[in-house]
Amino acid sequence: MIAPLVDESWLRKQGDEVVLADVRWYLDGRSGSAAYQKGHLPGAVFIDLDTALARPGSPADGRHPLPDPEVFAAAMAAAGIGDENTVIAYDDAGGVIAARLVWMLRAIGHDAALLDGGLTAYSGELTTEVPVRPPAIFTTRDWPAASLASLDDAASADVVLDARDHGRFRGDTEPVDPRAGHIPGARNLPCRENVGADGRFLPVARLRERFAEVGADGTTDVISYCGSGVTACHNLIALEHAGLGTGRLYPGSWSQYSHTDRPAATGD
Numbered sequence: 001m002i003a004p005l006v007d008e009s010w011l012r013k014q015g016d017e018v019v020l021a022d023v024r025w026y027l028d029g030r031s032g033s034a035a036y037q038k039g040h041l042p043g044a045v046f047i048d049l050d051t052a053l054a055r056p057g058s059p060a061d062g063r064h065p066l067p068d069p070e071v072f073a074a075a076m077a078a079a080g081i082g083d084e085n086t087v088i089a090y091d092d093a094g095g096v097i098a099a100r101l102v103w104m105l106r107a108i109g110h111d112a113a114l115l116d117g118g119l120t121a122y123s124g125e126l127t128t129e130v131p132v133r134p135p136a137i138f139t140t141r142d143w144p145a146a147s148l149a150s151l152d153d154a155a156s157a158d159v160v161l162d163a164r165d166h167g168r169f170r171g172d173t174e175p176v177d178p179r180a181g182h183i184p185g186a187r188n189l190p191c192r193e194n195v196g197a198d199g200r201f202l203p204v205a206r207l208r209e210r211f212a213e214v215g216a217d218g219t220t221d222v223i224s225y226c227g228s229g230v231t232a233c234h235n236l237i238a239l240e241h242a243g244l245g246t247g248r249l250y251p252g253s254w255s256q257y258s259h260t261d262r263p264a265a266t267g268d
Contacts, residue, residue, distance in 0.1 A: 002086060002111045004102065005201060005241045008122060011088060011115060019081050019133075020044035020115075021089040023053075023098040025230075027176070032097075039126035041090065041119065045079045045133060049230065052076075053100050062256035063176075063228035064100075066143055072104065073140040080133025086111040090118035094195035096231045103233035103249065108141040114237055120199040149223040149248040151257060154183055159215045163191040163226035163235045164254070171266030176227065177255050181264035183225070187214035188268070191226070191234035207242040222247035228255040 011018070022044040024032035036046040047053065052075035054064035067075075081087055087105055089098035095114040105112035115122075154160055162182050167173045169188040174180035182188070189210065195201050202210070216222045222239060226232035229251040236247045258264065 001106065001109070002113050003241070004106065004113050004237045005116050006088060006113045007116045014086075016043075018086045018088050019079075021047045021079070021081070021087055021098070021101055022091070022119075023047045023049065023089050023101050024091045024093075024119075025049040025097045035092070037128065037130075039128060041122060042124070042127045042129070043131050044090075045081075045131060047075070047079060047089070047101055049097065049100065052079075053104060053230075057228070057255070059259040060256070062252035064230055064251070064255075066104070066229070066251050069140045069142050073138045076138040077136050080131075080136050081138060082136030083110075083139050085136065086113075088113055088115050090115040090122075092119040092199075094118065094120075094192060094199040094234075095201075095237070096191050096234045099191075099233040099237045100230045103236055107144055107147040107249075117198060117200040147246070147248055149225075149250040151250070151252055151260070153248070154186075154223050154225055154250040154257070155262060157221060157223045159220050160186040160223045160225065160250075161189045161214060161216065161232075161235055162186045162254075163189060163224060163232045165190050165192065168227070168254075170268060171264070177258040179258040179264050181266040182254070183257055184263055184265040186225070186265070189214050189216075189235055191231045191238070194234060194238045201238065201241065204242050207238055208244065211239060211242060211244055216244060216247075218244040223250050224248070225250040225253040225257075227253055229253045
């Protein structure tokens with residue numbers, strides 16, 4: 001399988017051998033599709049988080065539960081992504097949103113990677129031309145149980161990483177969920193700090209240090225969560241890129257946990 005992270009130089013050498021996917025989405029309600037229409041990488045198709053990468057949310061399942069495999073497969077096929085296509089995904093936020101698509105594809109054995117730096121580090125010209133790709137054949141595959149963690153798993157595992165920023169982890173603020181705080185025992189590893197100011201990933205040695213500081217040294221199972229199971233994927237991609245294994249995603253994340261009567265921790 002392809003490495004989970006590629007750079008622009010690698011991308012340019014591939015020509016039409018890969019499918020670029022623009023996966024912009026904003027928590028503040030801005031339209032990722034509108035941003036795509038204003039300018040995107042040449043040849044990129046737009047993948048909508050809410051309809052292609054998640055099914056409708058609920059208090060019981062969280063805001064962005066994984067879509068039914070059939071729905072995901074249909075969305076990929078409609079975008080012109082087939083079984084044989086390698087997918088390179090990007091956004092304008094260091095990959096924290098696009099990582100969801102990359103993680104989903106890699107979890108079912110499909111070649112996919114993040115474009116390091118994404119839109120912010122891209123050196124070429126953007127375009128408003130929307131590519132027309134013919135519908136493809138994308139085989140439906142179930143989400144592998146070995147890649148997923150349940151609410152019970154996340155409440156009891158040895159290494160559980162919270163990808164949200166420090167303020168939300170500590171419980172200082174909570175803009176979208178009913179309770180503030182974090183899962184007791186979880187450790188904070190803000191995914192946006194996996195990258196530098198230019199949006200590119202930190203050197204592998206520094207990533208390994210970051211993970212080691214929160215108990216993820218490659219010798220134990222790691223569960224990643226965030227607000228709704230999206231940016232948590234960025235920590236999983238970073239974990240794999242650093243050579244520390246693949247970890248598991250808790251899809252419900254805080255948006256599910258915070259609707260239960262289980263205890264919430266605050267502070268560091």
